[in-house]
Amino acid sequence: MAKVCAVPKKIIKDGKEVMVCDETRSRLLPVLQSIQDKEGYISDKNMQEVADMFGIHPVEVFSVITFYSFLSEKKKGKHIIRVSNCVSNVMAGSEKVINEFEKALKIKTGQTTKDGKFTLERTSCIGMCDEAPAVMVDDKLIGKVTPQKVKKIIQEQK
Numbered sequence: 273m274a275k276v277c278a279v280p281k282k283i284i285k286d287g288k289e290v291m292v293c294d295e296t297r298s299r300l301l302p303v304l305q306s307i308q309d310k311e312g313y314i315s316d317k318n319m320q321e322v323a324d325m326f327g328i329h330p331v332e333v334f335s336v337i338t339f340y341s342f343l344s345e346k347k348k349g350k351h352i353i354r355v356s357n358c359v360s361n362v363m364a365g366s367e368k369v370i371n372e373f374e375k376a377l378k379i380k381t382g383q384t385t386k387d388g389k390f391t392l393e394r395t396s397c398i399g400m401c402d403e404a405p406a407v408m409v410d411d412k413l414i415g416k417v418t419p420q421k422v423k424k425i426i427q428e429q430k
C-alpha cells in the first residue's frame with residue numbers, strides 16, 4: 273500500500289530540492305500527550321523544549337495544543353467535566369445541565385474550581401448524540417444526564 277503523506281515538505285538532498293513527508297506532527301502528538309498526562313498541562317517551558325526537540329518554532333507546538341481539546345496550555349482541575357454542546361445535545365437540554373454544573377461547582381464554563389478539583393468545559397462532540405444530553409468526566413462517558421443527576425456525578429468524583 274502506498275504511504276499517504278498529509279504534510280509534504282521540500283528539503284535539499286545532494287544539492288537538489290526534493291519533496292519528503294514531514295512526519296513531525298504525527299510524532300509530536302504522542303510527546304505532547306505524554307506531557308499532558310504527566311503534568312496536567314503543557315507549560316511554556318515544555319513547549320519550548322518540544323519545539324527545540326523537533327526543530328520547529330514554539331508557535332507550531334502551540335497551534336497543535338490549541339487545536340486538540342485533550343491538550344491544554346493551562347493547568348486544569350484534577351477532573352475535567354466536558355458537556356457536549358452539539359445540536360443534538362443542545363436540543364436535548366445540555367444548557368440546563370451546564371447551568372446546573374456551574375451552580376453546583378460555583379464556576380462558569382471554562383473555569384476551574386478554587387480547590388483545583390474540577391474544570392468545566394463545553395465540547396463539540398463526544399460521540400454521544402444518541403445519549404444526549406451527554407457528559408464526559410475525564411475519560412468516562414455518561415449519557416442521558418439531567419440537571420437532577422449533576423450533584424451525584426460530582427460527588428462520585430470526590
Ligand code: FES
Binds near residue numbers: 356360
Ligand atoms: S455530534 Fe453530538 S455528540 Fe457528537
